[in-house]
Amino acid sequence: MSSLGFYFDVVRALEKIGAPYILIGAFAASAFGVTRATFDVDIMVDLQESHFDALARRFPPPRYYADPQQMRNSTRVGIMFNIIDTSQGVKADLVPLSGKPAYREAFTRRIRRTFQDESGDEFEGVGDLASVA
DSSP states (O other): OOHHHHHHHHHHHHHHHTOOEEEEHHHHHHTTTOOOOOSEEEEEEOOOHHHHHHHHHTSOTTTEEOOHHHHHHHHHHTOOEEEEETTTTEEEEEEEOOSOHHHHHHHHTOEEEEEEOTTSOEEEEEEOOOOOO
């Protein structure tokens, strides 16, 4: 699996556990035809207590680093956390939805897009070009 496959797995995991999310940054921009070089994916998430363990179970050690307690702590204080594929050295940056108006505004503009994975299979995910800086 390539890094792209890992990113799709993170999005599929969020879909499966019912966690609201939005792709942001360069990965999301690619759905709109904007090309930028980046080696990670940025995902804004609105995780609730029921999501932390469910998400971590989808990325078990030792291959993956996905600590549910770190997710809880980061979400509580509103700072980014990662899910890391240690075998490939790639990561997904998850940014908790916070009270910042720009973040909430971006979340209200979420739209579903069709993405194509490495094997040519299509799936829908939520992506936007919203600026949240």
